[in-house]
Amino acid sequence: MKKLLNNWIVQVLLFLSLLGLTAYGSQMINDIIPPYFLMIAFFIGINLIMALGLNLITGVTGQLSLGHAAFMSIGAYSSAIATVNYDLPFLLGVLIGGLIASVFGVIIGFPTLRLTGDYLAIATLGFAEIVRVQFTNMKITNGAIGFLGIEGSTTFPIVMTIAVLTICLMVWLENSRNGRAMLAIREDEVASSAVGINTTLYKIQAFAIGAFCAGVGGALFAHTTTFIQPTDFGFQKSVDILSIVVLGGLGSIPGTIIGAIVLTAAPEILRPLSNYRMIVYGLLLVVIMIFRPYGLMGGVNLRQALRRAMMFPKKKQAGREE
């Protein structure tokens, strides 16, 4: 049984059936639940995709970025231009959005990677502002008025399938040689280069992949709301995504998933409170951070816990008997 599971072809089939099941299941959900809840589920999926990207940059590689909304806006605008102005198919537009965002991830990566911590955060913040102002003044994006006439091609199965795909890719990445190198950079850069890790290369890789996720998320966002304007992608948006990652637990993929669900749903669930809504939302954030300072899933390593349970089951039992 174990041997069969280790077979590559079996794994690919399992993976494809997982994606198929997700698509099928979300199609069923799509038909059942009311449109209002469906919309929340849409945004949970989109935020999750983007937050997983930021989790790779900030949580795994340890590079604090406050410019995630910029990558999102690049993905949103470029995919919108691709589908509206060039009549390209929707999914191709999403891919283009991700790729262009990822190119910008590399471009911003090179000059800023000499910076660390707060300085990097300020530089990425500045980059995000430049991008936003640029979109406000460009003709092709229709400036401050906003980009109209995008087709609402995003469907719930597409969002969910891409989200599950992103989760899988991120889990794989984290458990690979590249992922370990990125974690090492977060922990100690000097020691990383002493063991032979090319820190610049892996930081840029993290930025490129993270920006790709943000671009895809932005593209899906544009084709959900059918209308985008530069103010959609302000500093607030970057902070929203960062909150998801921090609240979930930096570097934790299950944490990011929980964070995306909680923080996307909370403002909607709190809607009956009307004017006090954002106060309670803020309070919720503060309370969670007081009781779980490392995030909801911070310090909980699911894989390690599982492995520990599987690797030394006998020893542990013996220990208990003594």
Add this chain to the structure above:
Amino acid sequence: MSLLTLDNVTIRFGGLTAVDTVNLEINQGEILALIGPNGAGKSTVFNLITSIYQPTEGTISLAGKSLVRIPTHKIAEMGITRTFQTIRLFSELSVLDNVKIGAHCRGKAGLFQAFTRLPGMKREEAEIEEKAIKALEFLDLATKCEEMAKNLSYGEQRRLEIARALVSKPKLLLLDEPAAGMNPQEKVVLMEMIRRIRDTGITIFLVEHDMKLVMGISERIAVLDYGKLIAEGTPLEVRSNNAVIEAYLGSGKFKSRIRR
């Protein structure tokens, strides 16, 4: 045969000459210790070898290949790994992961392999894991595999740093004050361990303040004072060398210690 050669190596930080025309040869398979008073430039020598600093003058070469202007991350690939004076572990990661990261420069898998998980990549992962567990067994840490590095005791953390440096099978291992903060018993264990590492064919170059340890294990000792190499030889020779005694204890006459 000399493995590592320092040829007239000098580094200046502004007006301060931290390492001054040092000539040193490290022979294949020996244990060489570098000692000297605080601030003598010992750690700077290590940083020069690992390319963290670039020498102002002179060259450093490993088995004939120059190490000058080679980026730090390539040094490990060439066969030099090190530990740090202040412990620099990946503290939020497991002990096993720490050592696996140490094997980074011996792996090949890139992004494509990470995302496709083809059998070749899994074989490499299995190999890395096996190597890592072997290195941990060698340093008596195998039972702590799943522990987080920060939860280890001080002595264990020092050993983990050595395991991380060993897993890539280096030619030369640089130990920067491996015994710092250890109790006498741990030091005895450490000495034994260093000898065992040398017996696997790895050349060892260490900086250490603990004279008992230095005199006990090193075959040759080099003494650095104010960036200059003042003595070199067997422990016995160095112990009775006048310049060394003067550097450590003073000459008995009033003498300004400020460098002219």
